[in-house]
Amino acid sequence: MSGRLKYANKVILAPMVRIGTLPMRRLALRYGADIVYCEELIDHKVVQCKRIVNPILDTVDFVLPDGMCVFRTCEEERERLVFQMGTADPQRALKTAKLVEGDVAGIDVNMGCPKEFSLKGGMGAALLTQPEKVREILTTLVEGVSKPVTCKIRILPTLEETLELVSVIETTGVAAIGIHGRTMKERSTTPCHYDIIREISRKASVPIIANGGSGDVATYEDVARFKSRAECSSVMLARCAQWNPSIFRKEGPLPLDEVIKDYVRLAVDCDNNTSNTKYCVAQMLQSAMEGAPGKALLAAANMREICEVWGLVPYLDSVLEKRERLAESLPLQLQKELGVATFNLMTSSAKRRRAGPDVEVTEEGVTEMLVTYDRREFPVDKTPKTSLYVYSRRHHGSAPRYKTVERSRDRQFKSVVTVGDRTYSSSLWAKSKRNAEQSAATVALLVLGKELPYKAPPQTPTNTPR
Numbered sequence: 001m002s003g004r005l006k007y008a009n010k011v012i013l014a015p016m017v018r019i020g021t022l023p024m025r026r027l028a029l030r031y032g033a034d035i036v037y038c039e040e041l042i043d044h045k046v047v048q049c050k051r052i053v054n055p056i057l058d059t060v061d062f063v064l065p066d067g068m069c070v071f072r073t074c075e076e077e078r079e080r081l082v083f084q085m086g087t088a089d090p091q092r093a094l095k096t097a098k099l100v101e102g103d104v105a106g107i108d109v110n111m112g113c114p115k116e117f118s119l120k121g122g123m124g125a126a127l128l129t130q131p132e133k134v135r136e137i138l139t140t141l142v143e144g145v146s147k148p149v150t151c152k153i154r155i156l157p158t159l160e161e162t163l164e165l166v167s168v169i170e171t172t173g174v175a176a177i178g179i180h181g182r183t184m185k186e187r188s189t190t191p192c193h194y195d196i197i198r199e200i201s202r203k204a205s206v207p208i209i210a211n212g213g214s215g216d217v218a219t220y221e222d223v224a225r226f227k228s229r230a231e232c233s234s235v236m237l238a239r240c241a242q243w244n245p246s247i248f249r250k251e252g253p254l255p256l257d258e259v260i261k262d263y264v265r266l267a268v269d270c271d272n273n274t275s276n277t278k279y280c281v282a283q284m285l286q287s288a289m290e291g292a293p294g295k296a297l298l299a300a301a302n303m304r305e306i307c308e309v310w311g312l313v314p315y316l317d318s319v320l321e322k323r324e325r326l327a328e329s330l331p332l333q334l335q336k337e338l339g340v341a342t343f344n345l346m347t348s349s350a351k352r353r354r355a356g357p358d359v360e361v362t363e364e365g366v367t368e369m370l371v372t373y374d375r376r377e378f379p380v381d382k383t384p385k386t387s388l389y390v391y392s393r394r395h396h397g398s399a400p401r402y403k404t405v406e407r408s409r410d411r412q413f414k415s416v417v418t419v420g421d422r423t424y425s426s427s428l429w430a431k432s433k434r435n436a437e438q439s440a441a442t443v444a445l446l447v448l449g450k451e452l453p454y455k456a457p458p459q460t461p462t463n464t465p466r
Helices: 022-031 090-103 116-120 124-129 131-144 159-170 194-203 220-230 239-243 256-269 274-290 292-299 303-309 313-328 332-338 384-396 433-447
Strands: 011-013 035-037 050-054 059-063 069-073 081-086 106-111 149-154 176-180 208-211 234-237 359-361 367-369 401-407 412-419 422-426
Touching: 011 022, 022 035, 022 256, 022 274, 050 090, 059 090, 081 090, 090 106, 090 131, 106 124, 106 131, 116 124, 124 131, 124 149, 131 149, 131 159, 149 159, 149 208, 159 176, 159 194, 194 208, 194 220, 208 220, 220 234, 234 239, 239 274, 256 274, 256 303, 256 313, 274 292, 274 303, 292 303, 303 313, 367 433, 384 412, 384 433, 401 433, 412 433, 422 433
Parallel strands: 011 035, 011 234, 035 081, 081 106, 106 149, 149 176, 176 208, 208 234, 367 422
Antiparallel strands: 050 059, 059 069, 359 367, 401 412, 412 422
């Protein structure tokens, strides 16, 4: 592709928190995605970064003063990557866009995220009811950068309100508008409002990118049906691409084990951190997390242990050997600028630590962790649910409250437990309602710092004389 990015007749990897990092974007492109979005990055953080060309990884890194890499990209995706930012300030948005515009194909503003963090900062879905702020931010970007500017919104409570907002956005000169077919308060269990997207598509003067139909997409052929139902210009895939990125293959999806191996190789190539790699693989495994590979993944403390699960240690070693040779040839000043934080896989010089459980707060304000429940690890009379019940009654005077939903496509369950005024859940789906509730209770206990009621290990017999 050359020239300005076009948004007609494209199948796009949607911006997803923790999923839209470099290895997943590269994998989606190799499987057939036309355009990929990075995960939303907040302007406050990005403007603090220094742009560094990383010759070890053949990437461009945007690094904070403490050495943390906030955004990483590479030549493979440069002409098909859209940088999505969270912002509430036109000038800060422009400063952020100017910093990255030479390394991306487009700039997008997130105007649909319903996370509490975004709303409190005036970002994301908070902008849906501020048309003048929307106009100012987008106009400033369109006039100030050389790359196409877009935004992604959610629908408003009525079609009329949504059309009014779209009309405002069109006046700014944006190249396209992404529309998630749900309101700010609706979640993935609510069917996508194809009728609303369809009406917008018929009236809009710019390409409309439809999002929110992943529940109806299982194969590449379903993408065409999604596009037809929405009458949109392009389709943006989120959850179905998260579960199996080979959904972008016109020839059909690949076996999941093959997809995971492809992803882990790219995670090694990109020096992706262990925590993010585990999360992305776990989203692919889903209910299979209860099997041996899933349990080994959860127990993995570093990339080597992840590679062991899928027989990729020789590949890891070859990459590390090459990387260490390159690192030794770098000027000391560049080594210092890159910092060990950008070399997560290096075993000789990188700081090693066993990462604790990875905690995330979802759009709904639910605290999630990567946890599965195995009943064999707990005594019959003392499970995570019973322990959490005792804790909740003692500290809050009431029992925990569980809300469980079923995913119809594969009869999987996810439960959210409320303890006091906080909610907890596993980021993985379970095979039964019971296991989903136990997983949620496990997350609550871990986050609250309470000991899990594991079975006592068997006693080793001794030959103590009588």
